[in-house]
Amino acid sequence: MNDRSPNRCHGPLIRAKGSEIGPNDTGSFSPHGPKIKILTMEDDDIIRRSMAAYLVDRGYTVLEAPNGRLGLEIFRAEKPDLMLVDLRMPEVDGMQVLEAATRESPNTPIVVVSGVNATAHAIEALHLGAWDYLLKPIEDMAILLHAIETSLQRAWLIEENRRYQEYLEESVRKRTAELEKTNVALNAEIAERKRIQAEREKLIEKLESQNSELERFAYTVSHDLKSPLITIKGFLGVLEQDLDAHLGGHCAGEISEHMTRIGAAADRMFSFLEDLLELSRVGRLVNSPSDIQMGELAGEAVDLVGGPITASNIQVCVDQNLPVMRGDRVRLREVYQNLIENAVKYMGDQPDPKIEIGMRRGKGEAAVFFVRDNGIGIDPRSQEEIFGLFDKLDPASEGTGVGLSLARRILEVHGGHIWVESEGDGAGSTFCFTLASPK
Ligand code: ADP
Secondary structure (H helix, E strand, O other), X not given: OOOOOHHHOOOOOXXXXXXXXXXXXXXXXXXXXXXXXXXXXXXXXXXXXXXXXXXXXXXXXXXXXXXXXXXXXHHHHHOOOEEEEOOOOOOOOHHHHHHHHHHHOOOOOEXXXXXXXXXXXXXXXXXXXXXXXXXXXXXXXHHHHHHHHHHHHHHHHHHXXXXXXXXXXXXXXXXXXXXXXXXXXXXXXXXXXXXXXXXXXXXXXXXXXXHHHHHHXXXXXXXXXXXXXXXXXXXXXXXXXXXXXXXXXXXXXXXXXXXXXXXXXXXXXXXXXXXHHHHHHHOOOOOOOEEEEHHHHHHHHHHHOHHHHHHOOOEEEEOOOOOEEEEOHHHHHHHHHHHHHHHHHXXXXXXXXXXXXXXXXXXXXXXXXXXXXXXXXXXXXXXOHHHOOOOXXXXXXOOOOOHHHHHHHHXXXXXXXXXXXXXXXXXXXXXXXXXXXXX
8 A cells, every 4th residue: 555645746645654544656545554354244154254354464563352232342342444334244234233333433444245036135235334235155255356446545534535625724723823923013004004194194283283373473573673674774865865964955975875784784684585485385375276277377478577588689499288287376476586587597608598388298298388488597416596585596696595495395385396407507407396186
């Protein structure tokens, strides 16, 4: 008998190591290796012995019982792999043996070898659990052998099936336990994420409240500082008139120059405060959103900067096929206006100055609006810095350094963002921005 290892087959055990029964290499159930035990219950000594001799010759281990009572005792003590049972025996007959053995060990094959050629007997025997029914005398022992092998094979299949079932149940149990473990881990992770999310939301809320507090502060400060400035400017005028009156109609040169400087500084401070005020308003004062044809909006902004554009003889090209977007019209026009004003201001001595306003499709097909100039360009290292409050690359240039911060804030409020693309000195600049809600 061949002892097959479970690893030779997929997944389920075909046969556990050490199992007594199993097919040999040719698939038959003739025993090799560990012997298969057959118990023969037969009261006729000659028949019993001849069957036993034949089976021993075939390699089986044979246990013999001359009657049913002894047979059952051996059956319980030795647990044979198969039983050959005669129906007519003294003390305990074959039917009783069948009944008891089937009840106690339903998977032990029992082949009835009967001298009674009666269908009713055969039916009853099969009904009581016999696996096969042979008639005596057995003229060809190959028939007996065949019945034994077939029953052993069936028993083996039943056992394999049971093992396979067990294997499946065990696999399901294991997998369920694993899944439960994963589930617990997942639940813990979900809880942790929820906690982090709640913490984040709290933090954002706190930041937003701090931000609006700062905006309120900037608003109050810039607003309140404007009135003393207006007073300074006013009294500067009065002072000028007084001096004119005292100094006979005109201010002395040096005094006049100092007063002009005071006036210019006050003007400059005034525009700082105006810009700051504007910036502080962006997050708070929201005009109700409307549908905006972006080409039209850019055209309006170009008109607002018409004077400087004409003065610098700049060619402006606006793509009229820009899409419709939803947003705060006034604020978005300010963005365009600021970018166009900058394009004019930082054109340098370009002999053929040009500004192009258009749109391209970015990642995920989002609309990227741009204002491109062929002016002085921006060093890649400074391209982030210019969006900071009061940041200017040339401190001597006119302007407060607030414009791009303002544009960035407006676009943030619209769920978009702004950036610049430039290869540096003399290469021109392209300011790009996105908005959250395409129409
Ligand atoms: P301001 O123009 O008032 O200085 P902005 O915030 O609008 O302030 O711009 C910040 C700085 O970015 C500018 O001072 C300038 O150095 C640089 N800049 C902005 N736009 C351009 C441009 N189109 N070309 C080159 N440099 C630019």
